[in-house]
Structures are given as structure tokens and as C-alpha cells.
Amino acid sequence: MGRYQRSGFWRSLNQAKRGIWYTCKTQGHMQFHIAAGISVLCLAWWIEVSRSEWMMLIFAIGSVISAEVMNSALEIVVDLVQPNFDPLAGMAKDVAAGAVLVTAIQAIAIGAIVFCPRFFRMVNHFF
Ligand SMILES: Nc1ncnc2c1ncn2[C@@H]1O[C@H](COP(=O)(O)OP(=O)(O)OP(=O)(O)O)[C@@H](O)[C@H]1O
Numbered sequence: 001m002g003r004y005q006r007s008g009f010w011r012s013l014n015q016a017k018r019g020i021w022y023t024c025k026t027q028g029h030m031q032f033h034i035a036a037g038i039s040v041l042c043l044a045w046w047i048e049v050s051r052s053e054w055m056m057l058i059f060a061i062g063s064v065i066s067a068e069v070m071n072s073a074l075e076i077v078v079d080l081v082q083p084n085f086d087p088l089a090g091m092a093k094d095v096a097a098g099a100v101l102v103t104a105i106q107a108i109a110i111g112a113i114v115f116c117p118r119f120f121r122m123v124n125h126f127f
Pocket residue numbers: 027029071075082083084085086087088089090091093094097
């Protein structure tokens with residue numbers, strides 16, 4: 001339980017939503033990830049991917065967005081602890097950004113596995 005407020009499911013949910021909303025408002029990368037995620041889900045719905053493919057895509061999108069939220073949290077903490085230039089503070093942010101990059105590469109790989117075979121089949125069909 002936190003030191004400043006009583007615990008409670010709805011209160012915790014609201015705090016988590018506030019954190020996600022803050023990340024959406026302040027982080028351009030988060031806005032890009034959400035737009036890309038929605039586009040991928042629309043494409044998946046349009047081409048009618050299988051249940052297991054839906055799971056892979058949702059997992060990939062969720063991983064990237066979670067990593068971006070964690071990255072934002074770490075940036076806030078670093079700015080709080082060290083507002084001045086410090087190579088270690090910079091490295092902490094770079095390491096967190098690296099985690100986002102890893103999940104983004106994973107998402108691109110999953111997207112390629114799901115969409116590329118269909119894309120090539122479609123190209124073969126038309127030409
Ligand atoms: N206090 C600091 N000391 C040294 N370098 C820093 C510091 N703060 C930021 N940096 C460097 O600047 C980069 C960008 O930091 P910034 O806080 O602007 O994050 P950002 O642009 O929002 O990052 P991201 O694109 O990952 O969301 C960091 O990755 C780090 O290399």
C-alpha cells in the first residue's frame with residue numbers, strides 16, 4: 001500500500017490510466033506506437049488473421065507500449081534525481097530506450113511473419 005493514499009482497485013486503475021494518459025500526451029514515440037498498433041490491428045481484422053496470429057500481434061503491440069511506458073517512467077525518475085548533465089543519467093535513459101528498441105524489433109519480426117506470406121500470396125495472385 002502507498003504511503004499517501006488508501007489502496008483500492010478503482011483508485012489503482014485510475015492512477016495507472018493517468019500514467020498511460022500522461023505518457024500518450026508527452027511522448028511522441030508513444031503516439032507513434034499507438035497509431036502503428038491500431039493500424040496493425042485494423043489490417044489484421046481486414047485480412048482475417050487466425051486466433052494464434054491475433055495473440056502474437058496483441059502480444060507484440062502490448063510489449064512495445066509497455067516498454068515505452070516503463071521508459072517514460074524511468075525518464076521521469078532520472079530527471080527528478082539528476083536534472084543536470086550526468087553521463088550515468090544519460091546512460092540510464094539510453095538503456096531504457098534500448099529496451100523499447102528490442103521490443104520494437106520483436107514486433108516488426110512478428111508482423112513480418114504474420115503479414116509477409118499473405119502479402120506475397122496476394123502479389124502472386126495479381127501478377
Ligand atoms: N541528465 C542527463 N545527463 C546526460 N545525458 C542526458 C540527460 N538527460 C538526457 N540525456 C541524453 O539525452 C537523450 C534524450 O533524453 P530525453 O530526456 O530528451 O529523452 P527523450 O528524447 O524523451 O527520449 P526518448 O526518445 O527515448 O523518449 C538520452 O537518451 C540521453 O542520452
